[in-house]
Amino acid sequence: MQRKILIAFFIIMLLGILLSGFLNLTLIRTSYMDELESRLISNARLLERVVIDRGDSLTHEDLQTIAIEYGQRINLRITFIDYRGEVLADTLIDPDSVENHYDRPEITTAYEGEIGKAVRYSTTINEEMLYIALPVDFDTLELKVIRLAVNLQQIKEINQKLYNYIGVSILFGFFASLTLAYRYIRKIMEPIYEMTEVSKKIAEGDLRRRVDVSSDDEIGLLANNFNNMADRLKTMIDKLSDNNTKFKALLTSIINPIIAVDNMHHIILINPAAEKLFEVKAEDAMGKHIIEIIRNSTLEDRIKDIFENHQETQMEINIQDPEERILKIYTNLIKLENDPTRVIGIVTLLEDVTEMRKLEKMRSDFVANVSHELKTPLTSISGFVETLKSGTIEDEDTKMRFLDIIDIETERLTRLIDDILTLSEIENNSTKSIRSETYTTEAINEVTEIMRPIADGKKIDIITEVEGNLPIIYGNRDWFKQMLINLLDNAIKYTPQGGRVQINAYQKYNHVVIVVKDSGLGIPKNELPRLFERFYRVDKARSKKVIGTGLGLAIVKHIVLAFNGRIKVNSEVGKGTEFTIIIPTKIN
Template identity: 45%
Template sequence: MQKRLMISFIIIMCLTLTLSYMLFLNIYSSHIVKIIKNELYKDADNLFLFLSEHDDVEGYLNSYVNETGNNISVVYDGKQINSSQGVSKEIINNLTNRLKESDKSDLIRISGNERIIAVGESSPDRAISVFISASYDKYAGFGVDEWTYLIVIFTLCLAVSILLWYRFIFHITRSIKNITRVVSDITDGNYEELIHYEYDDEMGELVKAFNLMANKLKSIMEEMHDRNSKLEAVLKGIVNGVIAIDDHGKIILINEAAKKILNLSNTDVIDKYLLEVIRNYRLSQELDSYIHKKTKNNVDFEINLPQNKTLKVYINPIVNSELANKTIGTVIVFNDITELKRLERIRSDFVANVSHELRTPLTSIMGFVETLKEGNIKDEATTERFLDIISLETERLTRLINDILTLSEIENVREDVKKDVIGIKDLIEDITYILDSKAKEKNVNILIKIDPEDLKIIANRDRIHQLFINLIDNGIKYNKENGTVIINVWKEKCNINISVKDTGIGIPREHIPRIFERFYRVDKGRSRKLGGTGLGLAIVKHIIESMNGDIVINSEPGVGTEFLITLNGVCDNLT
């Protein structure tokens, strides 16, 4: 652009200077003609003066020609006296005709390359007429000096104009370049740069307006960025999944929680159709009917995903208040209620199980009490047996209620504050003493290994007691005749490891994940026959959780089972 402007300017400048030169020549030549004519008239007047006092016309004419180089002719008494060359006949005739009307007359003729200026003058009595002609070039012709002078002036004018013009163009193009640079900076998100322009002209106005616009744009972008950050922070902080879709069902926004719930952490789903991402018939139907419905009330429903997840979904419209409340999309908010559902199921299972477990011994007790009350049983041995059963069922009921109470107590007091120093050896020996008759019934051998032997831990004695008794009881109950239960306790830094291993029936692999659920039993009939309620391991798990410990089961059906427990930070520093 700078180059094009420069070329155009040089052309305009050359044209202007040429036109100026021509105009100057025109004015100059008319001026010179006027001067020449005046000179020639003066010469004519001098000749009249001379003739009034002298007679030597020819001598005067010759000296005049020699002096001036002009041609001169005089007509008087019908005679024409010429200088050496004289004025041309055609000019004399022309001027003579004109002198009839006036006593002075002049003309300009071109002869070859020469311009001739001629004047004619008659004496007041019209007796004498003088004609003088002169070459214009002799007076006005430009010499080398004049031409040099003209060329120098011309070149100087051109150079100064080009310089000034260049400065002007440079300023304009520099400002345009600056604007272009700042525009591209703005496109790249850099709003800091402003344009500097030192003149207070139209370009200055443009630059000012541009800077103002850039500033405004900057503050708008900052505001938008601020809003976006807040929105992002809010969306990030929300534990619910949030997905916004446009009118075509394409995802325009998704928060981290949604990605986590839908296992999409490393997938870019923006611009994808929602139903491509969540393939669910119910969701697609609800969304379809919602989008095509006129009244947009909020909708909520539950869906099940293939990855065994249950979501509670809420659909809300995105309304643009600036566009006359036009709906421009839909927000889908969802909660992962899988855990809630599981807990709900456990709770209702628990209630059903408790009722069932309570009803069974109660029905049995009631039945025997009724029979005894009727008084039909006269046989003492039978009565004794009935009373034994009633006592057994009552015991069972008591144990069941105690277990439920223990569970609920552990659940309610998550952080155990009661700390006792417990000698592990004594504790286990007490337990084996309690369970001795049960072990003997099956001829199960109990082996105990504690390292160090005098190992002491700091914890709630009742809970640790309960933990060991439940595990050792299972080890005996689900063991084979002549089997073994090996109890191993060892210290590792400040952690205590407990292993209760038996050589019993083992637990099939598919049952292991559910073994800690309340009332869950692998073989219900067998467990019931053995007097179990199915709460033992649930209590163990809760005790371990309350102590921030871990439990692992290694089991092989027909070979045996090992419960491996780690209790963290329970060591007594004295041992």
């Protein structure tokens, strides 16, 4: 700002000096020219008197003598011209060599009876001249005009001196005025500099800074108002900071995701829970359209309805990004405190009900499946019992066959109930089960020996490749053996006679890897994601051929999770299935 004021001051000062200088120069030049014209006219009239006094005896030679003599005395060029424009005598040149002057502007004016004046470049002597032409009436020599001319070189020299004086005045005035202006403006600007510096510190967060200016002028009043403003600003910011801290603490403590949008559907607030849910940072989400975060057209339509109808609502939506989820959404309008009729946005509270809905579906499916699985053997048992009670069956072999069927169905019910209880126990006690040491190699060998007779009955070879000193794992030993039994039992069931089942176990880094691979029927790729669900069967034809409760792999999955491990399955129809279990050897 100081530079701008100095530049403006310099321009004004320069314009003033230049304007006054050029006005003075013009005035001096005009005055000088007027005085010079008056002198030429006076001298022309004197020459007119001299010529008249000489009378009719005056010859051309006399005129030439007068022109030269008087021209040298008064330092002027004198020219006598007749009515035709012919030069009769001239101070500087021979009249015979001079061209006709009839068309000269000053001569033309003189012929009209007025004093002619002209400033022009003389082609005769190659100099700029001031001409005064005085009309006379001297019939003896046909003399009609006495013209006097003076060289303007002198006025050029005067103008040059004036230019020099003005230039020196401008330079001196510039430096003198600039020095004074700089000191004066700097003194004026010091409080402004201080206020600028203080305002910068306040903007950087130092709200304790104040301006120290003691003056009774407008600057002092401005400084006082600035300090008052800073005091009020500090009070308001402290209050806002306190409220903001409380708000952030509240917002962070809320476990449900919260997103607020303005009337343009741009995000103005997002809490940590929402950041985690949508895998986005607050600084990246702020200002973006909500659809860029929650990619769901239904939500967009509902937000439009809320703004148009000013109605608060709740709904459930399915989102696919960043992963498939079911969200329950509660929306509330954001209204101005001093104008409740004006809506400036919507705050949205989201509840992730994905697991809840999955559990509800699993519970519903489980009840339906259990009912179905229990109903089938119970119906069979009930039917055969009624038949036996009716006494219509007298053949003992038939009775025994019916009783065998009842016994088989009873065993099936027993296995089903045992599996349900086992699965329930694993689910409820996986986190608090006794984590004892399990010798991996020993447990695998024991299970292999238990299952070998069953495999031999189907002429299936069990091939084992187990490292001799596998590390100890920690968890329920019985569950670990149950997991292996279920996997081997499944492999044997779905492997045709003459096939083989292979068990590999080895250590990789800090994990024990167990692979159970069969050469059985295989599983279609589209069935693999649901393979570990309760009572899920790959297909009806496969289920009819194999007796089972449909809970074996569900039990395996939950046992693996109880050991903090993970399970993978690869399969190809007609070539067999491979289960891979990876269990950590360290206690987590």
